[in-house]
Amino acid sequence: MxxxxxxxxxxxxxxxxxxxxxxxxxxxxxxxxxxxxxxxVPVPQRARQLICVDPGHPNTFNAATTMVNGTNENRINWQVGLRLERILKEQGYDVLLTRNAELHYVENKDRARLCNNGAALAVHLHCESTPGTGFALYYPDRPGVYDYKNDPENGTRGPASGVITGSRPLADALAAGMTEGLAGALRPQGVRGDSRTAVGSRQGALTYSIFSEIPTVTIEMAVLTNKQDAAFIKSEGGQERMAGAIAAGIRLYRAP
Ligand SMILES: [Zn+2]
Incomplete structure (x- = not known):
């Protein structure tokens, strides 16, 4: 000057x-x-945060297309994923979707690798089909070992400690955003380690957590076998509230 x-x-x-x-x-x-x-004087432009949105399934192990209460998990994950993509973009984020159609098959480890490509964080959208109700969040709380004997990458260890320490705060932020945004519709069922899931109990962590290089959280958005949960998450209004609540949680963790 x-x-x-x-x-x-x-x-x-x-x-x-x-x-x-x-x-x-x-x-x-x-x-x-x-x-x-x-x-x-040129003002340096801060890059927009890139959020990886992974609508869970279909993959070789589970297409999740079995009909439950008039819908299926794969469809709900896809529909909420598209709404979340739109809302995040409106709020100033960039968004990476891990698949481009409702029946686009992508393996879980490949979903993680896609997200590793410059995203600040990853959210994996799923629905439960076990007894119960409400939403729950899972994060990698320890390294795991990829356990698929026929896969050349069988035995891969991960994630690194930085992913483990970064994922818990993301899970807590999502829980806070979702608890507020879904009040009166879906109850919070807690923030838990990956090892509490079926695959996580076998491997130590979920597959995309093992391959993740960024904070990563799996969201079980609702319990599809529960009639009230299913009615909510099938409706346009319910899906919009779900996507908005997840976006609010992401915003608590990382501004656009
Ligand atoms: Zn699922």
Whole structure:
């Protein structure tokens, strides 16, 4: 700044009358009058945060297309995923979806790898079909070992400790956003370690947690075998509230 102001002051001091200097500064060669100003200093643009939205299923192990209470888990995950994508973009985030159609098959480890491509965090959308009601959140609380004997990557260990320490605060933020946004509709059932899930109890962590290099949380949005939960998450209004509540949780963890 100093370098620009000093020559300007020198020009004003040396020239007479002052009006001439002002006119010289204000006039473009074509004679058009403009406001004299110092060259604008470019403001560095902060990159928008990239959020990885993973509508869970279909994959080789589970397509999740079995009909339950008039819908299926795969469809609900996809529909809420699209709403979440739209809402996050409206709020100023960039969004990476892990699949591009309701029946687009992508393996869980590949979903994690897609998300690792520059995303700040990943949310994996699922629904439960066990007895119960409400929503629950799962995060990697310890490293696991990928356990699929026929896969060349069988035995892969992960995630790294930074992912484990970053994922719990994300799960807590999502729980807070969802508890407020879904009040009166779906009850919070808690924040739990991956090892409380069926796959996690076998491997130590869920598959995409093992392959994740960024904070990652699995959201069991509702219990589809529960009639009230299913009615809520099937409805457009319920899906919109769910997506809005998840977006609010993401915002608590990371601003756009
Ligand atoms: Zn699922």
């Amino acid at each position: 100093k370098n620009l102001i000093l020559p300007l002051l020198a020009a004003i001091t040396l020239s007479s009358p002052l009006r001439t200097v002002a006119a010289a500064l204000d006039e473009l060669p074509g004679g058009e009058l403009v406001t004299a100003s110092l060259p604008a």
